[in-house]
Amino acid sequence: MQNHPTSSHGQVPQPDxxxxxxxxxxxxxLGAARPVAYLDNLNPEQKDAILTLDGPLLVLAGAGTGKTRxxxxxxxxxxxxxxxxxSQILAVTFTNKAAREMKERIGKLVGSAVEGMPWxxxxxxxxxxxxxxxAEMVGLRSDFTILDTDDQIxxxxxxxxxxxxxxxxxxxxxxxxxxxxxxxxxxxxKDIPExxxxxxxxxxxxELYTAYQDRLKVLNAVDxxxxxxxxxxxLREHPDVLADYHRRFRxxxxxxxxxxxxxxxxxxxxxxQGSKNICCVGDDxxxxxxxxxAEVDNILRFEKDFPGAKVVRLERNYRSTAHILGAASHLIxxxxxxxxxxxxxxxxxPDADKxxxxxAWDSEEEARAIGDEIERLQRHGSNLNEIAILxxxxxxxxxxxxxxxxxxxxxxxxxxxxxxxxxxIRDALAYFRIVSQPADDLAFERIxxxxxxGIGGATVQMLHAYGRANSVPLTxxxxxxxxxxxxxxxxxxxxxxxMASIERWxxxxxxxxxxxxxxxxxxxxxxxxxWQNDRSxxxxxxLENLKELIRSxxxxxxMTGFLEHISxxxxxxxxxxxxxxxIMTLHSAKGLEFExxxxxxxxxxxxxxQRALDESGxxxxxxxxxxxxxxxxxxxxxxNIWFASNRRIHGSWQSSIPSRFLDELPxxxxxxxxxxxxxxxxxxxxxxxxxxxxxxxxxxxxxxSYNTPGWKRAAKTQAFGxxxxxQGTGSGRTPSGVKMIEGELIAxxxxxxxxKYDVGARVFHLKFGNGVVFSVDGNKLTVDFDxxxxxxxxxSFVEKI
DNA sequence: AATATGCGGATTTTT
DNA sequence: TCCGCATATT
Numbered sequence: 151m152q153n154h155p156t157s158s159h160g161q162v163p164q165p166d167x168x169x170x171x172x173x174x175x176x177x178x179x180l181g182a183a184r185p186v187a188y189l190d191n192l193n194p195e196q197k198d199a200i201l202t203l204d205g206p207l208l209v210l211a212g213a214g215t216g217k218t219r220x221x222x223x224x225x226x227x228x229x230x231x232x233x234x235x236x237s238q239i240l241a242v243t244f245t246n247k248a249a250r251e252m253k254e255r256i257g258k259l260v261g262s263a264v265e266g267m268p269w270x271x272x273x274x275x276x277x278x279x280x281x282x283x284x285a286e287m288v289g290l291r292s293d294f295t296i297l298d299t300d301d302q303i304x305x306x307x308x309x310x311x312x313x314x315x316x317x318x319x320x321x322x323x324x325x326x327x328x329x330x331x332x333x334x335x336x337x338x339x340k341d342i343p344e345x346x347x348x349x350x351x352x353x354x355x356x357e358l359y360t361a362y363q364d365r366l367k368v369l370n371a372v373d374x375x376x377x378x379x380x381x382x383x384x385l386r387e388h389p390d391v392l393a394d395y396h397r398r399f400r401x402x403x404x405x406x407x408x409x410x411x412x413x414x415x416x417x418x419x420x421x422x423q424g425s426k427n428i429c430c431v432g433d434d435x436x437x438x439x440x441x442x443x444a445e446v447d448n449i450l451r452f453e454k455d456f457p458g459a460k461v462v463r464l465e466r467n468y469r470s471t472a473h474i475l476g477a478a479s480h481l482i483x484x485x486x487x488x489x490x491x492x493x494x495x496x497x498x499x500p501d502a503d504k505x506x507x508x509x510a511w512d513s514e515e516e517a518r519a520i521g522d523e524i525e526r527l528q529r530h531g532s533n534l535n536e537i538a539i540l541x542x543x544x545x546x547x548x549x550x551x552x553x554x555x556x557x558x559x560x561x562x563x564x565x566x567x568x569x570x571x572x573x574x575i576r577d578a579l580a581y582f583r584i585v586s587q588p589a590d591d592l593a594f595e596r597i598x599x600x601x602x603x604g605i606g607g608a609t610v611q612m613l614h615a616y617g618r619a620n621s622v623p624l625t626x627x628x629x630x631x632x633x634x635x636x637x638x639x640x641x642x643x644x645x646x647x648x649m650a651s652i653e654r655w656x657x658x659x660x661x662x663x664x665x666x667x668x669x670x671x672x673x674x675x676x677x678x679x680x681w682q683n684d685r686s687x688x689x690x691x692x693l694e695n696l697k698e699l700i701r702s703x704x705x706x707x708x709m710t711g712f713l714e715h716i717s718x719x720x721x722x723x724x725x726x727x728x729x730x731x732x733i734m735t736l737h738s739a740k741g742l743e744f745e746x747x748x749x750x751x752x753x754x755x756x757x758x759x760q761r762a763l764d765e766s767g768x769x770x771x772x773x774x775x776x777x778x779x780x781x782x783x784x785x786x787x788x789x790n791i792w793f794a795s796n797r798r799i800h801g802s803w804q805s806s807i808p809s810r811f812l813d814e815l816p817x818x819x820x821x822x823x824x825x826x827x828x829x830x831x832x833x834x835x836x837x838x839x840x841x842x843x844x845x846x847x848x849x850x851x852x853x854x855s856y857n858t859p860g861w862k863r864a865a866k867t868q869a870f871g872x873x874x875x876x877q878g879t880g881s882g883r884t885p886s887g888v889k890m891i892e893g894e895l896i897a898x899x900x901x902x903x904x905x906k907y908d909v910g911a912r913v914f915h916l917k918f919g920n921g922v923v924f925s926v927d928g929n930k931l932t933v934d935f936d937x938x939x940x941x942x943x944x945x946s947f948v949e950k951i
Numbered sequence: 952a953a954t955a956t957g958c959g960g961a962t963t964t965t966t
Numbered sequence: 967t968c969c970g971c972a973t974a975t976t
Contacts, residue, residue, distance in 0.1 A: 245965065274966045298966085318959095318972090372964045409965095442964065543962050564966080602952080718966065735960065747952050759962055777963080849974025955975070959970090 160163065187227050188259050192219075199429075199462040200224045203233060203401070206422070206456035208339035208449070209431040212493045213478070213783035214469030214743065221405060222252055234400040235409065236266035240421065242414075244404040246817075248741070249275070251384075252405070257702070269399070273414050275718055280384060287388055288380045289429055293710075295371045295583065296717040300576065301592045302326050302373050309361050313354060320351045325809050333375030334443030336382060339363055341555065366623065370589055378413040385420050396424025400554035407432030407452075419455065426613035428456065434489050435482050438737060438777050440769065441762075449511045450489060467493040469743055471502040474789050477818035478782040484814050485772045493783075505782065505789045505814055506822040512796040512803075514608055517549040520748050521557050524731060527746060536559060536745035538732040540781050542757040546742040546750065547733050565733035570716050574681065574692040575699055581671050585655045586709050589623040601680035603644035612636070627647070646881065664709040668700050736781045747785035750792040752778075752809035778811045907931055912951045920951065 160239050189197065199209045200218045211217035225241060243249045249271050257264040269276060278296070285292040297305070306329075307322040330352055332342050337358040347356035366372060372380060385392045401570035402422055404410070408429035410418070422428040430452065437446040453459045467475055476491045482488070512518035524537055539550055547563060554561045569575060577600055600603040617627040628645050631637050637645060651674060658667050672678045678696065681689050686936035706712040732744070751757055758774035766773070782789050793808045907913065911923045913933060 272966065277966095296966090377966075438963080439965085441962085545961080604952090606952080735963065756962090761962060773963095798967080953976090957972100957973085958971085960970095 162883065163255055164764050166828050167658070181220075187221050190221070191564075192216075193466050195462055195464050196220050196223075197464070198526055199431075199464065200227055202460055202462070203218075203228065203427060205426055206428040206452075206459035207431065208452045208456075208459055208461045209464060209490055210449075210461060211431055211433055211464040211487060212467060212491050212782070213433065213436060215464035215493070217431055218252065218463065220404075220464070221403060222255040222259060223402065224429065224444075224762075225252075225256050225401075227261050228401055229263055236263050236314060237268055238398060238400040239267060239269060239400040239403065240401070241267070241270040241403040241405075242276060244272060246272055246275075246407050248272075248405055252510070255787070272718075274374060274377045274415070277381040278714075278718065280381045281372070281377065284384055284388070284391060287391070289367050289371050290372065290380075293370070293587070294370070295587055295590055296377070296714075297366075297371050297373045297592065298572075298717065299374075301371075304389065304592060304595075305365060305369075306358070306362060310351065310363065310587060312618075313351070313358065313361070315351045315358075325350060325355075325358060328355065330360060330373075330375050331443060332359065333379045334411040334413060335552045336379060336416050338379065338383070358750055369591055369623075371592075378411075378417070385417070387569070392420065394643070395421060395797050400425050400427060402428040404430040405440065408434050408437035408446055409439050409444045410448050410757070412446055415445065415448045424457065426456075428601055433491075434487075435485070435491065435776055436740060436780050438740065438773060440766070440773050440779060442470070446487065450487065451820055463491055465491050465493055467495045469786055470495065470783060471787060472498070473502055473504045474782060474785050474787075474818040477505040477789070477815050478779050480816040480819070481782065481811060481814050482775065482779040485775055487769070488771060505791065505815065506821050506823050507791045507793075507815070508793060508823040509808075510794045513546070513794045513798065514547055516750050516792050516794045518922055519551040520550070520750060521559065523748075523790070524559060525557060528559070532746065534729045534731045536786075537748075537749065538734065538744040538746070538784065540734060540736050540741065540784065542736055542737045542751055542759060542777070544735055544757075550733050550750075551857045558732040560728060561733055562730045565738040569695070569698075572692075572695060574695055577697055578668075578672060578696055578745055579713070579733040581675060581677065582709060584711060585652060585667075585671065586659065586713060587623050588656075591617070591624045594624045597675070597677075598648065599646075601676045602641040603648065605644050606641075609637070609641045609645075625652070634752045646702070659709065664712060665700055665703050666705070667709065672696060672700075731946070736777045740780050743784055743786055745786045746788040748780075748782065748790045748792065750782050750794070751797070752793045752810055752812055753797065753806035755806055755853065757809050757811070758795065775811065775814075778809075782841050907950070914951050 189200070193216075196216055196219070199207065200223050209217070209220060211220065221241075225239060228239060229236060241252065242251060244727075253264055253267070253270055256267070256270075269277070271279075279292070281288065281290065284293045285294060303322045303326050306325050307317065310317055310322055311326065316348060328346070330912065332338075332346070339356055342356060342359065347359075348354075349355055351358055366376070370408065385395070397423055402425070403417065409432070418428065418430075427682055430449070432449050434449045437444060437449070437706060440446060445749075448455075453461065470478075470493075475495055479492050508519070510519055513925055520539065523886050524534075527537060528534060539547075541550075544565070551561065551563070555558075570579070570928065577597060580590075580593040580596040583590045587593070596611065613624050613627045613631065616622075618629055620627070620630075622630070628649055632642070632649070633644060655667060655671050655674075658670065678693070681692050681696070684692075703709075703712050706715060736749075757778070758771055762770035762774050764770075774854055782791075791812065793807070793812065796803050796805050798804075799900065907923050907926055908926060909923050911922065913923055913931075914920050921933040924934050926931040928931075
């Protein structure tokens with residue numbers, strides 16, 4: 151039976167070994183039932199990628215070329231022509247989001263048949279499926295638990311302590327990433343190279359890895375890496391199982407192939423030995439996850455790995471303007487390790503904006519200027535949902551958030567800490583886990599003294615010692631020790647109570663609905679109460695999250711089902727109901743698109759990031775460049791690149807030089823928006839004159855007309871982006887006096903200029919609107935604005951009306 | 952068991 | 967500079 155995976159989803163007949171041959175009655179019936187409308191409106195390359203069904207196929211799909219459409223249509227086509235049943239298609243993605251999206255889109259094409267696709271999912275989901283089916287073959291029980299990173303690290307910490315290794319010198323985090331790296335490369339404890347094995351923990355790397363794997367088996371648990379590695383081991387060591395899947399999977403489709411790591415690659419190689427109909431879709435230029443084990447090489451080598459492979463390039467872009475594509479293509483052309491594609495578009499728009507590059511004095515000004523620009527776009531009718539700020543590193547986000555809060559611009563941060571990673575959620579889940587899985591030591595440990603029950607470190611140590619000595623889970627240890635006199639006092643009472651509670655909850659597993667039970671557990675354990683009594687600011691939010699957790703459980707059939715889901719699917723749909731600007735990292739922007747994209751922080755050291763250069767040299771630089779390419783290609787209409795001459799890093803101000811990537815952009819598609827830049831005398835290689843360029847450009851102020859667009863823009867990017875004089879005048883910022891100097895310079899340049907405003911004059915201000923001048927003090931005006939009230943502003947920020 | 956103090960580290964992140 | 971962590975202190 152184990153060799154015959156059963157699948158009973160949907161109403162589609164489930165064949166075992168035989169699928170309808172092309173031309174069979176079944177196939178004709180399936181084909182005839184559906185008109186081939188899905189092939190309409192595809193370009194020749196897309197059609198080629200969809201209709202080439204036999205043998206290995208690599209689809210090199212550039213950004214915005216309709217990759218997902220090809221993938222989903224291909225599946226629809228396979229189904230519609232009866233070449234395979236839904237259950238005979240293996241379709242893998244990297245993220246749950248991508249899997250969901252694909253499912254949805256296939257559903258639109260073929261209807262409910264998609265429900266019969268049990269093998270559409272992430273590598274990890276499919277790994278779990280394989281392992282649950284054949285658990286005993288890799289030394290697990292089919293109800294194994296899946297540990298997340300947090301659990302992993304706690305476990306390793308224990309092992310490091312047990313080995314008597316200095317935790318300071320050899321942090322568990324580091325071991326976790328080492329082991330993860332090994333697993334991504336397909337290496338078990340026996341396979342790791344001697345050098346690696348010697349490296350960690352005074353030469354005990356291999357021992358620790360072995361001990362960790364043993365411990366996982368005792369806990370009947372796997373980590374994320376195991377979902378791939380153990381599944382691979384399963385296929386390798388059990389030819390009969392492999393043969394079964396060979397017969398089963400008639401078509402294999404892989405999304406984002408450039409992101410596959412070694413194990414995933416080995417999986418695919420192994421499985422594709424069956425039907426050879428493997429179709430990988432990816433873009434080597436968008437490979438940005440090398441640092442977590444992805445091998446660009448997999449895609450570069452495809453034709454060698456899969457002999458007779460056909461390669462189709464999708465280069466026709468449906469997303470961006472020619473300027474954006476031109477800039478992106480020119481930039482990425484600086485990479486050596488690539489298969490080479492050039493995006494193009496037929497869309498001709500003579501009014502399209504060039505990619506804009508702008509300079510700011512420091513990161514604060516950068517945020518201010520971008521904030522102002524966004525407000526301008528909003529006034530011109532742009533939807534905030536179509537605007538994104540894409541940063542290299544998350545610390546850059548804060549300044550934008552601060553600015554948006556000040557301006558009252560709604561925004562959302564994408565990425566960030568996940569719902570299921572929050573402390574209160576993890577605590578609650580630990581309670582649920584221990585109830586449904588008595589052997590889940592990590593869960594037990596987490597909740598044993600949360601809320602406080604007077605069970606301290608000493609008691610837990612003792613339980614551990616007993617558990618380890620007798621190879622039993624902690625709950626058994628507690629149970630046994632309670633029979634003796636070992637446990638006394640408060641610890642004894644508390645543990646007795648806790649064990650009784652767990653037992654009681656466990657007995658309710660079948661009697662109550664899982665949501666009822668969850669409520670009961672949180673209530674009776676005193677966990678809810680703990681937060682109710684907490685006076686801190688976060689407490690109400692945490693209680694709210696717990697409610698949300700219970701609410702989200704309703705979508706599942708059982709506690710087990712729910713726990714399985716969240717261990718694999720740590721994401722939740724962002725709330726995109728309200729209009730808001732998105733702020734996210736470049737990494738999390740992959741696959742998304744926006745009309746307007748802001749790309750701040752293009753400075754050497756930040757982007758390309760110094761660490762990428764230090765750690766991976768040329769390869770690191772190329773990956774950074776791909777990241778830049780991803781960033782630019784997210785934009786449909788406008789891409790605005792920024793760099794700041796000064797940035798606060800780890801607290802102190804550092805001056806920086808513009809990113810080399812800026813010099814790699816083609817003149818023809820770029821407009822440099824910098825003070826005084828519009829009329830020559832300024833070469834882009836001159837960016838490096840950080841402070842100096844600022845002063846140079848200041849010098850042009852006095853002589854130029856105030857009404858040129860260049861001047862206005864320059865003025866707008868000055869230190870006081872909103873023109874308000876009163877705030878932030880050089881107050882305690884380093885390098886000291888920066889703001890002051892700026893203020894003086896603005897003041898001087900304008901005093902020498904023509905601008906004169908009389909009391910009572912009607913003026914217009916970009917941010918505050920119309921108003922009447924109340925008083926004049928040099929270049930400073932006090933204006934009574936119709937809407938915003940009385941404000942002090944610099945006269946250069948207002949216009950006479 | 953709750954609070955103070957000192958230390959190191961500070962890209963990117965999915966599953 | 968700021969944060970989280972681990973250890974020290976009461």
